[in-house]
Structure formats: C-alpha cells, structure tokens
Amino acid sequence: MKVAVIGTGYVGVTTAVSLAMNGHEVLGIDLVKAKVDQLRMGKSPIYEPGLEAALAAMLAQGTLNFTTDIADAQDAEILFVCVGTPESADGTADLSYLQGAVADIAKLQQASPRSRVIVIKSTVPVGTGDRIAEQLRDFKGVHVASNPEFLREGSALQDALQPSRIVVGTDHPDAAAALEQLYEGVAAPRVATTRANAELIKYASNAFLATRISFMNELARLCAALGTDIVTVAQGMGLDSRIGPEFLRAGVGYGGSCFPKDTIALLQLARHHGIPLTILEQVREVNATQPAWFLGQLQKRLGELRGKTIAVLGLAFKPDTDDIREAPALKVLDALQRAEAHVTAYDPIAMPAVRALFPRVHYTATAAEAFQGAHAALLITEWKECVRLDWQEVKAAMAAPVLFDGRNAWPAKELKEAGFDYTGVGRS
Structure with a gap:
C-alpha cells in the first residue's frame, strides 16, 4: 500500500521504517528541511538500536523516501499522523502540531481529492479523533481512525514489527478494512473499537x-x-x-x-x-x-x-x-x-x-x-x-x-x- 507518515520524530520515523520493511511504499513528511535531508542520507534523528541500519536499507531498496512537501503524498491511501503532543503549561496535551497536520491534510485533499484513511498515531486526549473526523467531514471518502502506538524506547523497531497488540478505533468499515490490509501478516492480537476507546487504551496503558x-x-x-x-x-x-x-x-x-x-x-x-x-x-x-x-x-x-x-x-x-x-x-x-x-x-x-x-x-x-x-x-x-x-x-x-x-x-x-x-x- 502507499502510505505517508506526517512527522518524523521518534514514533514517525520508526513507523515509516517498519511499514517499509513490511513491504509498503512509504513517504515520510516533516517541515524541518535539515531533518529530511538527514533522513534522506540514511541518518536517524534519534538513537534507537537497529533503526539507522534499517532506515538506510529501506532507502536503498526504494520503498522509503522523505519530503517536506505534503503534496508529494497525493497518491497515499493511508496518512499516519505522528506529530508530537507535548505537555502544555497547564498539563494538558498541546495539540497545535496535530492541528497543523490536519490543516495540511485538508489542503492536500482539496488539491488531490481521493479516498484515504487518516490515522492518528499521536497520543491525544479522548475525543480528539472524533473532532478531527468532524473537521474533515466534507471530504468524500476520507475516514479517520485512531491507531495508538505502544513502542518502548530502546526496542521501538522490534515493537513496531512485532507489536504486542494492534488497536484500531474507527466508525467506518472502509477504514477498518484498509488498516487490516496494511497490517496483514503481522501476528498480533487485534482490538477493533471506537476512536475514543482506542485513545483511552493508550493513556490507560x-x-x-x-x-x-x-x-x-x-x-x-x-x-x-x-x-x-x-x-x-x-x-x-x-x-x-x-x-x-x-x-x-x-x-x-x-x-x-x-x-x-x-x-x-x-x-x-x-x-x-x-x-x-x-x-x-x-x-x-x-x-x-x-x-x-x-x-x-x-x-x-x-x-x-x-x-x-x-x-x-x-x-x-x-x-x-x-x-x-x-x-x-x-x-x-x-x-x-x-x-x-x-x-x-x-x-x-x-x-x-x-x-x-x-x-x-x-x-x-x-x-x-x-x-x-x-x-x-x-x-x-x-x-x-x-x-x-x-x-x-x-x-x-x-x-x-x-x-x-x-x-x-x-x-x-x-x-x-x-x-x-x-x-x-x-x-x-
């Protein structure tokens, strides 16, 4: 499948590399040109055992690339959002990077309309996925899913390739089917539920x-x-x-x-x-x-x-x-x-x-x-x-x-x- 990953931090780069290793065509997207240039050279922005070698291998294989322009993701069937949600001054999650990514997705959809699944992998407060779905409701064929990550730093790539479970929260069968196709062959228990349940599973864990x-x-x-x-x-x-x-x-x-x-x-x-x-x-x-x-x-x-x-x-x-x-x-x-x-x-x-x-x-x-x-x-x-x-x-x-x-x-x-x-x- 053709996949785009918005955000190339700890979760984003690990997600992009693991999906490429599973045979998908993956495009990583980040606003920071220096980071994208570094990734294109096969250099990981984070230290994680085995990640840099796998990154270089997938680049050489041609199943992974990086860009600063979301327009390059016009053919993507699935768009992962892996931006940071840092702690704000009052302790709540800062969703400004997430909202920026959603705005970019809306621009992409206007310029290159097609059916696609928007997957929120960032850790977000309960109800965020539903609000994003409401924001994107006017785009025909666009469905929003929550697919939280359960990566342990120090063994993130292994966890991405051999996850303890795959949690998918969505309200549309097309989105569920697309993610099942994406994870076909990955041996892990599945939890199919609502977006809100999936979001709370991450926080509760x-x-x-x-x-x-x-x-x-x-x-x-x-x-x-x-x-x-x-x-x-x-x-x-x-x-x-x-x-x-x-x-x-x-x-x-x-x-x-x-x-x-x-x-x-x-x-x-x-x-x-x-x-x-x-x-x-x-x-x-x-x-x-x-x-x-x-x-x-x-x-x-x-x-x-x-x-x-x-x-x-x-x-x-x-x-x-x-x-x-x-x-x-x-x-x-x-x-x-x-x-x-x-x-x-x-x-x-x-x-x-x-x-x-x-x-x-x-x-x-x-x-x-x-x-x-x-x-x-x-x-x-x-x-x-x-x-x-x-x-x-x-x-x-x-x-x-x-x-x-x-x-x-x-x-x-x-x-x-x-x-x-x-x-x-x-x-x-």
Whole structure:
C-alpha cells in the first residue's frame, strides 16, 4: 500500500521504517528541511538500536523516501499522523502540531481529492479523533481512525514489527478494512473499537505501567526502613500470574517522553470531567520525590556532600536511547550541584545533550574513568557499560568504595564480598 507518515520524530520515523520493511511504499513528511535531508542520507534523528541500519536499507531498496512537501503524498491511501503532543503549561496535551497536520491534510485533499484513511498515531486526549473526523467531514471518502502506538524506547523497531497488540478505533468499515490490509501478516492480537476507546487504551496503558513503577518505588522505601529486600519481594510478587514480573523493579523513578506527560494529561482530562484519579495523583507524587529520597540515602551515608566527588553512571532515562526527557539523572545532577559536590558523569549516548544543560559536570570517555577519585558512585541508568565493570579496578580508582545502585542492577552480593559499601533501592 502507499502510505505517508506526517512527522518524523521518534514514533514517525520508526513507523515509516517498519511499514517499509513490511513491504509498503512509504513517504515520510516533516517541515524541518535539515531533518529530511538527514533522513534522506540514511541518518536517524534519534538513537534507537537497529533503526539507522534499517532506515538506510529501506532507502536503498526504494520503498522509503522523505519530503517536506505534503503534496508529494497525493497518491497515499493511508496518512499516519505522528506529530508530537507535548505537555502544555497547564498539563494538558498541546495539540497545535496535530492541528497543523490536519490543516495540511485538508489542503492536500482539496488539491488531490481521493479516498484515504487518516490515522492518528499521536497520543491525544479522548475525543480528539472524533473532532478531527468532524473537521474533515466534507471530504468524500476520507475516514479517520485512531491507531495508538505502544513502542518502548530502546526496542521501538522490534515493537513496531512485532507489536504486542494492534488497536484500531474507527466508525467506518472502509477504514477498518484498509488498516487490516496494511497490517496483514503481522501476528498480533487485534482490538477493533471506537476512536475514543482506542485513545483511552493508550493513556490507560501508560498510566497503569507508571502506577506499577511508583508502587514498587514506594514499597522500596518501606523495605529500606524494615531491612527487607525489594528484589526478593518483587520476585515473589511476579510469580503470581495475576501480577506478572514486568515493571516491578524499584529504582529512581520513571522518565521519558510518555509516562510523565501522559499521566498528567489523563489527570487533566479527568479533572475536566470532575472525576478524581487519586491513585494516579499519588503515582506522580512518588515519582517526583523518588530521586530526592534516593539522594537522601546518600546524604545519610556521606553526610555533607560539599566538596565530595560523586560519580553518576547513566544519564538517559533508560538504556538504549538518547532520550533525556524527564530523566531522573537530571534531578540527581541538579541536586548534587546545588549541594556543591564535584560531579563526574558517564553515558554512552546521552552526554552531549546533558552537557548542554549541566556544563560544569565533568564528563568522562568511559564508565571506568567516572569512578576516579569518587567518594561515592551512583548508578542511575543501567547501560551494560555501566553495569559490567572490572570491580577491582573500580575499587582501586575510588577515594572510598561507596556504591549507590539506583537500578538494583549491580551484583550486590559480589560487591559486598569485595569490600564495597553497597546500597540499593530497598535492598536489605
């Protein structure tokens, strides 16, 4: 099928590449010429394992191209809208980019009228798809569908090619049939529903995953007080088939482009309708305070942080991505600098972006170098380069062998036996 994808950010470029890999003829559209030029050269604007190689392969194969002009999509049967919906000042979703894309679609339809399906992949408040359908109602043969994405940064391409589920919300059988044809051969459960249900499925999914994380982080605080072990507790919980093991890892909190903005957007939507979501309010509160709680444990151990050298390992919000949006590491760096500590930091991908925000931090070329002269080291993001280390070399490099494991990813038993002063999140 002939497909166009409006927006070439994280969701858009992954969607475009995966659809091309599935045999469709795909055109990516973006207003930023520099980004389009970069994509045409096979360079991805984001770091995502395997994405750039697949991008280059699809360009060479001729099934994928990019443009700044939506008029080039005149033959597209399906138009995906993958623009950003960032958090606005009041916490609601900013739909200005979405409305700009809809206006461009209307111009395209006026210039090149034909039947086509407009698919909203952007995360949008419930009712947005219905309003867009109303805006485009005068264009014969144009149908609007909601098809939310469930991509995990760090494994986005795999998730696009092998999705956990395909949710399609539409009120017209032609749109449903077109998307079924598009996803023919993709083995995944289907959910056929209304646009509003599909939109809420996306928000509810992210809110629930965020809830699991904050629940475990709050429970880890109790474990720290009781002397019990959150890792063992999580293992015992996860064996219950009604709970499962996913998203039960305690740490320094969630970040990224989805959970923070989607939880506040859902809260704002609920407030607008007079429905309190008190559990979700507490989820955000726990997440907001978790980095401070973690640093509180550090201060209990070291006392005054002024003048002490603290190593911070991992800066992106999770491994295998360069995304630092709402990354817990940013709160940690800010707090350490305000405490007048000397900070060294390492991340294999995200250091350039963080350096622009924290130029006084000393960034190292390797994870091992970050430990040099440190009075304590903090693991914030569990990159393999930050976890698989020569611990004797690390111990020799540090001023004091004090480790604070913000992801419970370092080998606690091995480190304690090697003479390190080890503290995890809720570890006994």
